[in-house]
Amino acid sequence: MSARLSRRWVAAAGALAAASLLVAGCTSNEPQETDDATTQAAVVPGGENDEKGDTVTIGFSAPAADHGWMGSITKSAQDLAKQYPDIDLKVADGTNDVNLQISQIEQFINDKVDAIVLLPFDGAALTEVAIKAMQAGIVVVNVDREFDDPTAARTTVLGDNYGMGISAGRFICEQLGGKADAKVAEIAGIDSLPLTQDRSQGFADALGECGLKVANRVAADFTVQGGEAAAANLLQAAPKLDAIWNHDDDQGVGILAAIEAAGRDEFFMVGGAGSKNVMEAIKADDTVLKATVIYPSTQAADGIKLARLLVQGKSMSDLVEVEVPRTIQLYAPVVTKENVDQYLPTAFES
C-alpha cells in the first residue's frame, strides 16, 4: 500500500510546483522499522500482542496543534504507529473547524479504513459522523473529548480532569502537613470549559479532606501570555502564599516568568498536564516548581494501540476479558523529583 502510494507520488511530483514540500510531508507515512530500537523505550511493551498481525489502516484526526499538549497528541500517535509495521496511519492534519473535521472523517469512511481514532474539536459536533463510521463497520476510538452518544464509539480513552484536581490537592495537603492557616492559590485554565470546572472541583474536594480551601483563584486561557497576566495579578493580590496549583503547564511558562519578575519564592507550585520543561525544572529543583500532575498527552497513542487490537481481534493481555473495555480512563499521577525519571520519556514539549 505504502510503496504503491509513494510510486504515485513520484508521478505526481512532476505535476506539482511544490513537489519537494509535498514529498517531504509524505515520507512520514512510510514504515520506519529501522529506528524501532531507539524510540521503543518510550512505550511499555505489550507482550505477544505486539507481534505483527494483519495490516490495519487507521485514520487519525485531532484539533489543530495550537499548544504543546495538543501538538504532542498527534506526534505521539504518529511515533507509536511507526513502531508497528502492521499499522498504516493516515493523519488528517489538525483543524479547529468542525466542518472540515467532519469532512476528514467522511473521507476516511470513503477510503474504508479499518479504524478511526478521533479527538474531536467538539465532541457533540462530531457525534453524527462518528455514528456514520460505526454504521459503515469502522472501529471508532474516541479520545479525550467525549461524543454525545455512547454508540458513536467502540471505545473511549479519557483523561481524568477531576482526578487531576484530586491528585494536586492531595499532594499539597501532604506537603503542607496540617498547617491549618496555609494559603493555597489556584490558577485555572479557560474558566467556562467543563474540564476546568472538573479540575477545580477535584482540587477543592481534595483540599477539603485536610481542612484547607482555595484562598485565591484566578483563571487564564492556556496561553503563555494569559498565564503571565493572571499570575501577575494573583501575586499582587496575595502578598503571602504557601502553595499554587496551575492547571496547565503551557500557561505555566508565563506564570513562572511572573513569579520571577515579582521575586517571590516563599511558596511551592504544582503544575498540570506534564510538559517536558516542567519535568526538567522539577528534576533540577531550582524553581518553585516541585511537582506536576499528569494529563497524558499520549492518550491518542493509546487510542491507536487499542484500535489496532480491536481490528486484529485481540484483547488487552493483562485483563481476563476477551474484549477491549468500553471506556478507559487514565490516571493522573503526581510527578515529583523522586519519580520524575519515570515520566520524562512520555512528557510533551511545550
Next chain:
Amino acid sequence: MSEHDVAASDAPAPGTVASAPGSQPRRRRSLLHGPAGRNLGLVIALVAICLVGIITAGDRFATLDNLLTILRLASVLGVLSIGMTFVITGGGIDLSVGSVLGLASVWASTIATQTMAEDSHWIVMVLVALGVGVGAGLINGVLVAYGKVVSFIATLAMMVAARGLAEVIANRRTQVVRVRDFLDFFRADPLGVPVLVWIFAVVSVAGWVLLNRTTFGRRTVAVGGNAEAARLAGIKVQRHTMYLFALSGLAAGIAGVMMLGRTTAGSSTNGMLYELDAIAAVVVGGTLLAGGRGSIVGTVLGVLIFTTLTNVFTQNNLSISAQSVFKGAIIVGAVLLQQRLADRSRAGT
C-alpha cells in the same frame, strides 16, 4: 478605428429583421471572451487539482462518495461566499459572515434545546437562525449605508461583537440539537445527493439569477461600479447597500442552519475565520474587490477549488500547513491568470 467605421456603416436600420443576425455573432464572441473566458483559468486550476488527486489517490479520489464528500464540505462555505459575492460586487466587504454564522447556529440551537416547546416545529429554529443572520446583516447595512461607516470597519465590529454574543448565549458550551425531524431532514439525500449539497445548489442558482437576470443584480453592479453615477441615475444607493448586507447576513444564517444540520450542535466557535475563506473564494472567482463586477459561477468554482484542494491533501496524508502555502499560491496564481485572460478578452473585442 476602421473596424468601427464598418460597424457603424452597416449598422442596420432600426427594425426587427436586421437586428437578429447582427446579434448572433456578438453572442458567440461574448461566450468565448466574456464570463466563460474569465472562468477558464478557474476551470483549468480545478481540473489540474483533480488530475493530481486522480494520479496520487486514483481509486479513492475518483469516486462518487468522494465527490459528495467534497461537495458537502464546500456547501457551507459556498453559501457564505454567494452572499459575500453580492456585497463585494456592490463595492463593500463583509468580515462578519463567519461570526454571524456562529451566532445564528448558537441562537437557533439554544432555542431548540432550551426554550422550544415540545410540539413546535423545527422550522421555528431555522427561522430564528435566518432572522439572526438578516438582523446582523441589517445592522451592518444601516451602519454602512446610512451611518457612512466604512464597511471594513462596520463589519469588523460586527465580527467581534457577534462572536462575543455567541459565546455569551452558548456560555461556551456546545448546544446539542436533538430535534429528530430536523436531523432527519439533513440526513436525507434526495436523488442520492445530500440535502446540504442541494441547498448549496439552490442558493447558487438563485444567486446567479439574482445577480445576472434581475433588477436587483443590475443595481448591485451599478452601485459597485460607480455609486455616484447610480445615484444620479435615480437608483436608491443607500437602500440597496443596506439590502446587500442583509442578503449577506441571510446567507450567513442559512450557512448557520447548514452547520447545525451537519454537526447537530451549535457552538460559538462555528465558522471561525470563514470570512477570509469566503473572501478568498470570491476574489479568486473573478469578482472585483473594488466592486462593479461579480461572478457567481466564479465564486462557486473558487469554493470548489479550495475544498478539492483540501480533499486531495487529506487523501495524501499531508499537513494543513503545506496546504495553506499552496492555497496562498493558488490565490495569487488564479488572480494573475485571470488578469491576463481579461486583458486578452478586452483586446479581442
Next chain:
Amino acid sequence: MRGIVKQFPGARALDGVELDVRAGEVHCLLGQNGAGKSTLIKVLAGAHQPDAGEIVVDGEVVTIADPVAGLRLGIATMYQELDVVDGLSVAENIYLGHELSSGGFTRRREATQRTRELMARLGHSSIPPHREVGRLSAAGKQIVSMARALSHDARVIVMDEPSAVLDSEEVANLFRVVRDLTAQGVSVVYISHRLEEIRQIGDRITVLKDGRTVASGLPATTPTPDLIRLMTGRTVEYAIPRRAPVAADAPVVLDVADLALRGAFESVSFSVRAGEVVGLAGLVGSGRSEILETVFGARRATSGTVRVGERRVRTGSVADAVAAGIGLCPEERKSQGLLLDEPVYRNVTLSTFTRTARGGFLDETAEREQARAQVEALEVRPADVTRHARTLSGGNQQKIVLARWLVHGCRVLLLDEPTRGVDVGARAEIYALVAELTAAGTAVVVVSSEIEEVLGLADRVLVVSEGRVVHTGPATDIDEHRVLDLVMEGSAA
C-alpha cells in the same frame, strides 16, 4: 528645438503623425476626440513607445523610453486629468519624483523657496507652498501642474486642454502665463477644443484626424470653417441652431422657489416653460453647478421647493426627482455619469431598466433595442451597444448620458457642462439635440463655463455670482462682456 517628426503606422491610434515645434512658439494641436491627440502627447512624454517613426530634438534623433527620459530632454506634460496628489502640499507636488534632497533627507526650505519663485513667475504668489493641493481650486491645481513642468527646466510644455476646467478670468491668466513662457523661449504645445482660444493664443496650428496629420503649420488666422472642415472632413456650422421663441402661454414645467443650500447659494427662484432653455452663467465655484444638483435632489436643499408641473419633488431625493421627470447630465461624466466597465446599453438604460423588467427580471433584449435606437439617433460612434463605455471618446460618452434621459423621457433636462471635452462635431450634434428636445416640449437648464454657449443656447439667462442670482433676463438682451461685468460686480459686492 528644430523639429519633431513622428511616424506611427499600423497602430490604430496614430498613423503617421508629423508635428514640428519651434522654440518660443505656441503650437496648437487640433482634432476631434479620438483623432489621436492624447496618444501623440503620451508618445512625446515617453508614456507610450512608438512602433515606428522618430523624434528629433535639436537635430538629434532621440528615444524617449519613459517619462523620466522625456523630462530630461525638457519635455513636460500637463495632462487633462490633473496629475497632482491631493494629499501633498504645493511644494511637495512640484518636486514629486525629483525631490531636492541630500543624503536621503528632503531639503524642505529650499523646495519652499524655489516653489515661491516659480509661483511668482507664474503670477500666483498668493498660493502658499505649504497649502495642501486638495484644497486648491481646479485653476490652482493647474498652476501647480505648470509649476512642476517649469521646475524640470522644460523647454517644451504640452498642455492638454488646460482651459477645460477654468472660467474665463482664469483662462485669461493662463494665457498671460503662456505668453511669459514663450517670451522666455519655452515652446508650448496647446491642445483645446475652443477655437476662439486658439485664435487668441496660438502661433501655428496642426490638425489631426483619425491618427493622421491633415494639416500642419497653419497660421492661427486660418478661418474657423476651414479648420472645422479639416477636423471633421465635412462642413459643420460651428453655430447653435436658431430656435423658435417659446410661446408665452407655454406651461411652466419646472418651478424652483426660494431654493437655498447653506454655504453654496441662497434664495434661488426661477421657472422654466415647456420648450424653454434657461442658462446659468457664472464662474467656477459661483454655485451654478450646486444649483443644478440641488434641483435634482443630489444635494439636500436647506430650504425651498422644486416643482415639476403640479408635483412637488421631495427634498434631497434623486429617485423622486427622476420619477418626477427630471434628468441630469452631470459635470464629471466619468465619475458621476457612467459605469465605465459596463456595456453602453446598460449605461443608456441605467435609469429605466426597472421599467422594461418584468417582475424584477431584466429584459436585456428590450434594453439593447432601446439603446440601439438612441445610439443610432444620436450617431454615437462606434454604434455598438455592447462595447464598454470606457472605450468611447468624451463626446460619445456625453451622448450616452443624454441617451439615458431620452430613453427615460424626461420633462426637464439639466445639463452641466454638456460640451466640456467634446469635439466640434459632437458639440454641434449636442446643440442640435437640445433644439430638437425643446421643440418637443422639454424644459432645459444649461450650465457652462463658456459664456457664449450659455448665451447661444438659452432663451433666458440667470447670472450667478457668489451663490446669488445677480441678473435674470432674455439671452438676447445681454452679451459676454455684460455677463462678465455682472459677475465682477457680484463678487465685488
